[in-house]
Amino acid sequence: MVGVGIGSLGIIAIISVFIGAAVTIQTAFQLINPIIPKNVVGSIARDSTILEFSPTISALVLAGRVGSSMASQIGTMRVTEQIDALEIMGVNAPGYLISPKIIAGVTMIPLLVIVSVLLGFTGGYIACSVSSEVTTSDFISGLSDGFNPVIVTVCLVKSLAFGFIITSICSYQGFYTSGGALEVGQAATRGVVYSCVMILFFDLIISRMFL
Amino acid sequence: MIEIKDIHKTFGENDVLKGISAVFKPGINNLIIGGSGSGKTTLLKCIVGLHEPTKGEVIFNGENFTQMNFEQRVPIRTHIGMLFQNSALFDSMSVEENIMFPLNLFTEMSKSEKLDRANFCLKRVNLEGKNKLFPSELSGGMKKRVGIARAISMQPKYLFVDEPNSGLDPKTSILIDDLINELTEEYKITTVIVTHDMNSVMGIGEHIIFLHNGEKWWEGSNHEIAHTDNKELNDFVFASKFMRAARAKL
Numbered sequence: 001m002v003g004v005g006i007g008s009l010g011i012i013a014i015i016s017v018f019i020g021a022a023v024t025i026q027t028a029f030q031l032i033n034p035i036i037p038k039n040v041v042g043s044i045a046r047d048s049t050i051l052e053f054s055p056t057i058s059a060l061v062l063a064g065r066v067g068s069s070m071a072s073q074i075g076t077m078r079v080t081e082q083i084d085a086l087e088i089m090g091v092n093a094p095g096y097l098i099s100p101k102i103i104a105g106v107t108m109i110p111l112l113v114i115v116s117v118l119l120g121f122t123g124g125y126i127a128c129s130v131s132s133e134v135t136t137s138d139f140i141s142g143l144s145d146g147f148n149p150v151i152v153t154v155c156l157v158k159s160l161a162f163g164f165i166i167t168s169i170c171s172y173q174g175f176y177t178s179g180g181a182l183e184v185g186q187a188a189t190r191g192v193v194y195s196c197v198m199i200l201f202f203d204l205i206i207s208r209m210f211l
Numbered sequence: 212m213i214e215i216k217d218i219h220k221t222f223g224e225n226d227v228l229k230g231i232s233a234v235f236k237p238g239i240n241n242l243i244i245g246g247s248g249s250g251k252t253t254l255l256k257c258i259v260g261l262h263e264p265t266k267g268e269v270i271f272n273g274e275n276f277t278q279m280n281f282e283q284r285v286p287i288r289t290h291i292g293m294l295f296q297n298s299a300l301f302d303s304m305s306v307e308e309n310i311m312f313p314l315n316l317f318t319e320m321s322k323s324e325k326l327d328r329a330n331f332c333l334k335r336v337n338l339e340g341k342n343k344l345f346p347s348e349l350s351g352g353m354k355k356r357v358g359i360a361r362a363i364s365m366q367p368k369y370l371f372v373d374e375p376n377s378g379l380d381p382k383t384s385i386l387i388d389d390l391i392n393e394l395t396e397e398y399k400i401t402t403v404i405v406t407h408d409m410n411s412v413m414g415i416g417e418h419i420i421f422l423h424n425g426e427k428w429w430e431g432s433n434h435e436i437a438h439t440d441n442k443e444l445n446d447f448v449f450a451s452k453f454m455r456a457a458r459a460k461l
Contacts, residue, residue: 081296082301089316
């Protein structure tokens, strides 16, 4: 849990602040018009961040950071016979090695996504404060204007699903590695690629189901 | 005692083991020898349940291991210790934690009892005081000895050893062989060793099975091996000039 959660906090914080700022600046660039209220920029940045950028971009980054680490860790255990040693002792190796990782994924990734959303808003606020298109008060007013709680539900469902996808696919790829160092690397790559594809696929499915 | 009956193992089209039967008795060193690709490690993995035999039976003290499911095998597995070719110590755990790992899972011992047991096992393999080191800080011979300490921590009835001398210098190899031999005799363990190290064969091979192309080609002891007229076994055992010279002096 520490590895997945605390260990990923830095990278998630960096991408969230920058994406939040970039989304706000780009939305402002497209919507600055005398007939459109300026606080719309805040509303659009809020919805984009909560629905898409925080859960999906965070999950894609975490697939690379956490998923590859899990696949290579378990894969190395496989090729160095550590998993055989567990099985000889009568330990249910998949349960012992994979279950804690899935639990860590489905608990810590939603928490990271919540942090990412808040930092995305912070990034947007900073972008407004250093630019002249939208004021910070318009941005904050836009964040609460027309807020529909269902987007938070969608965000949390996505992050839960992505947490499961990353940890289960990468652990599976690592667990069924055979060979040596080359195959461990290939398993990690496969785990990340499959996770990313499944994240994007389930992003679409969940969005379609709830919205 | 372990009995194997007509063990076959096929990988795709490749018949790796072709009907091997043998009895491994307690208190002696049972060696499985053979050239590379002869099926030694596959046979060992079939015996311990890491591979399922395509055909045949493995019987531990009258209990048919091959017919059991995972849960039914657990009580037998708690009596099995295994030393792997590369020691297979858990990288993330210290020496002490590695040895205490099976005790944590399968015993009701208190923490101090487990620590006492770990210290006893470490003393037994001459590694007293190395409790807090991690596998990455150990030499090859030390890793093997920690592997042995972990294998004996549950006081096993069966000890399986895969290539105990691989990657070790001759002196350390003999130390490891002697240690396995002492433990086998002292605790009357049924020990099965896979090796192609001729020092081990001649030194501790009380019961030897020679595999050739997945078949049992010869069975006997280290005293008999020097006088056999089995061509394939002679080619294997006396492949080096040193061994041929040693036989000439017998």
